[in-house]
Amino acid sequence: DAGVTQSPTHLIKTRGQQVTLRCSPISGHKSVSWYQQVLGQGPQFIFQYYEKEERGRGNFPDRFSARQFPNYSSELNVNALLLGDSALYLCASSSERDLAQGNYGYTFGSGTRLTVV
Amino acid sequence: AQSVSQHNHHVILSEAASLELGCNYSYGGTVNLFWYVQYPGQHLQLLLKYFSGDPLVKGIKGFEAEFIKSKFSFNLRKPSVQWSDTAEYFCAVNAGGTYKYIFGTGTRLKVLA
Numbered sequence: 001d002a003g004v005t006q007s008p009t010h011l012i013k014t015r016g017q018q019v020t021l022r023c024s025p026i027s028g029h030k031s032v033s034w035y036q037q038v039l040g041q042g043p044q045f046i047f048q049y050y051e052k053e054e055r056g057r058g059n060f061p062d063r064f065s066a067r068q069f070p071n072y073s074s075e076l077n078v079n080a081l082l083l084g085d086s087a088l089y090l091c092a093s094s095s096e097r098d099l100a101q102g103n104y105g106y107t108f109g110s111g112t113r114l115t116v117v
Numbered sequence: 118a119q120s121v122s123q124h125n126h127h128v129i130l131s132e133a134a135s136l137e138l139g140c141n142y143s144y145g146g147t148v149n150l151f152w153y154v155q156y157p158g159q160h161l162q163l164l165l166k167y168f169s170g171d172p173l174v175k176g177i178k179g180f181e182a183e184f185i186k187s188k189f190s191f192n193l194r195k196p197s198v199q200w201s202d203t204a205e206y207f208c209a210v211n212a213g214g215t216y217k218y219i220f221g222t223g224t225r226l227k228v229l230a
Contacts, residue, residue, distance in 0.1 A: 031160060041222055109160060
């Protein structure tokens with residue numbers, strides 16, 4: 001059973017550019033969350049999607065957007081990149097059955113390392 | 118606002134030493150509590166979790182954590198660490214009924230062989 005897969009693994013962009021990060025959840029998982037992990041800090045919540053609907057949004061500017069597709073994969077878009085957007089972007093998935101049973105343990109992917117220069 | 122504090126940022130231990138990493142959170146309602154581990158170059162992995170019931174939770178690799186509601190704490194323990202436990206450890210809180218995790222800043226553990 002494949003885990004949460006993210007692509008690309010590494011990315012270098014220039015300030016002002018736009019970037020799209022991709023995530024495929026574990027098969028059968030309908031919920032996808034995105035987190036930003038800046039070096040030396042814990043992950044910060046960006047978005048959560050379920051069944052293509054946004055369920056939650058963290059304290060990030062409108063330059064950050066996301067969407068979820070019918071196959072439950074997801075994309076995170078960041079426009080007008082700033083140096084401060086350099087971070088590891090993590091995707092996590094969970095199944096609604098697990099959530100309904102109170103099992104809130106997400107499974108995380110390995111992340112996309114974004115460097116903005 | 119919810120927050121999670123991990124007071125030990127860097128910990129260095131010798132093999133076989135005992136480990137306790139502190140985690141305190143601020144939220145007055147029902148919470149779910151987690152410890153995640155991130156080995157060098159690897160993704161976040163769930164070590165253990167607490168939802169309800171016995172406040173002493175046992176996880177993988179010999180780790181355990183104790184939820185003390187009155188102290189808003191969820192400290193991670195291991196009686197005898199190994200060199201392979203070298204990693205970064207994150208405490209996380211999820212307020213009951215939401216899907217958002219609040220993570221602490223992490224504790225880097227180095228175990229000397």
